Amino acid sequence: MTPENEKSIRIALKNILQSPQLSGSARLQGFLTYVVEQSLLGHPEEIVGKIIAQDVYGRQPADGSDNIVRVDARRLRRALSDYYATQGSDDVVVIHIDSGGYVPRFEFREGDKDTQKPDKSRLAQLRIPIAAIALFAAALLVWAIGRGIDFSPSPDRADINVQGRAVQERKALAEKSMATLQASNMTAKASEMLFPIADVELQTAALKLFEEAIRIDPAYAGGYAGAAHSLSTLAVLAPDLKQRQEMLQAASLMSGTAVDLDPTNGWGISSQAWLAFASGDFENATTLANRAYLLSDLDGRVLNFYALILLLTGSFAEAQKISAPDAPRRDAGSHQANLNIHGVASFHLGDYETAVSSFDSAIASGAPVSELTLVYKAASYQANAQTAEAQKLLAELSRTWPVFQPEAALSKFYASHEHVDTVLVQLRAAGWPKDK
Structure with missing residues (x-):
């Protein structure tokens, strides 16, 4: 390694530490500094768990030091991923701590910056041709408009691009291994069961499929991320504190593994966001959900959980925007659950006609429906002074799910009971018994 490269690496290290x-x-900070300096000194043999624990933490080999190092290595990988996804996105040197070890890997993302400077003389030579092309383009546009030719893009072009990206991703998975492709297929099937969100049996079935995907390919991050989503939901729905804590611990392990395996995949970050929500850390949940969205802005699963977290924490306008029916998205494995989310967000915004329309579209498109679909649609009807329609839906709710308790179900998910009351007020106005 050249002295210039070593200097660049130490500058990169300093930036990350600050x-x-x-x-x-x-x-x-101590962990990262140690492994980078040992690597630069040419001592990779010193970069192992027990030695790191001794030299960095002052731990002895017999006191569980390897576990501490593994936990901190996982935290460090997440921190590095976060840094390079934000303020470090333009850094020349990227420091990686790959899973399976602690020896750092240095990636130089740019060469000599002088070679990137534009050639002014070449630009001067191009000025006349560019001007000529611009005049020709303007003349062509006038000619086309005069003949009624429409140059606007096809309304389906965005959908075509989204589908094309999905095909490319599947080809890439197949090239990696057929086991990875099959694990991806299994994960997609399991993801179809993540909604309706309050169905315990469905979440349990989804979890089993995610676990099967993990068995098929233990190196595929998607299975772990999906399992973390299901486990976090089951924690929210758990009947007692002990089960809730067990589910959250299991979800944390699954989510951590997903991010370690693929730190820049939005689905894995989404699992961290949903875990944070299930743990009551609503601010962090929103931050992580937004980060997942920035990484995978077309993944329907990521979009659904981002919109759901925004909805349940009271950011209704943002939830409505993210879940909009016409927003570009790749919905493999989600069955347009966004339509129900969009309906609920519209209800809370007082846009009751849009809410009903969204629920109707969800039902017509085969999106997941449940007791809550009837609850919110009935509440929207009642709020829009359509009491007869609301009462019909509540009668159907009573027949189909006679033991369903709306307040108990909604209270498990909303961050504020104020928003639960907003729904209950409309149900009671339509004649729903107060003790239900």
Whole structure:
């Protein structure tokens, strides 16, 4: 390694140590500094769990030091991923700590910056041709308009691009291994069961499929991310604190593994967001959900959980926007659950006609429906002074799900009971018994 490269790496290290991701953690700062310096000194044999624990943390080999190092390595990988996804996105040097070890890997993303500078003389030569092309394009546009030719893009072009990206991703998975492709297929099937969100049996079935995907390919991150989503939902629905804590712990392990395996995949970050929500950390949940969206803005699963977190924490306008029916999205494995989310967000915004229309579209398109679909649609009707329609739906709710308790179900998910009351007021106005 050249002295210039070593200098660049140390500058990169300094920037990371001073970043918000690491500035508040002396342990992670020490960990990263140690492994980078040992690597630069040419001592990769020193970069193993027991030695790191001794040299960085002052731990002895017999006191569980390897576990501590593994946990901090996972935290460090997440911090590095976060840093390079935000303020470090333009850094020349990227420091990686790959899963399965602690020896750093250095990626130089740019060469000599002088070679990137534009050639002014070449630009001067291009000025006249560019001007000529611009005049020709303007003349062509006038000619086309005069003959009624429409140059606007096809309304289906965005959908075609989305589908094309999905095909490319499947080809890439197949090239990696058929086991990975099959694990991806299994994950997609399981993802279809993540909604309706309050169905315990469905979430349990989804979890089993995600676990099967993990068995088929233990290196595929999607199975772990999906399992973390199901486990977090089951934690929210758990009947007692002990089960809730067990589910959250299991979800944390699954989510951590997903991010370790594929730190820049939005579905894995989404599992962290939903875990944070299930744990009551609503602010962090929103931050992580937004990060997942920035990484995978067309993944229907990511969009659904982002919109859901926004909805349940009271950001109704943002939830309505993210779940909009006409927003570009790749909905493999989600069956347009966004339509129900869009309906609920519209209800809370007082746009009752749009809410009913969204629920009708969800039903017509085969999107997942449940007790809550009837609850929100009835509440929307009642709020729009259509009491007869609301009462018909509540009668159907009573016949189909006679033991369903709306307040108990809604209270498990909303961050504020105020929003639960908004729904219950309309149900009671339509004649729904107060004790249900």
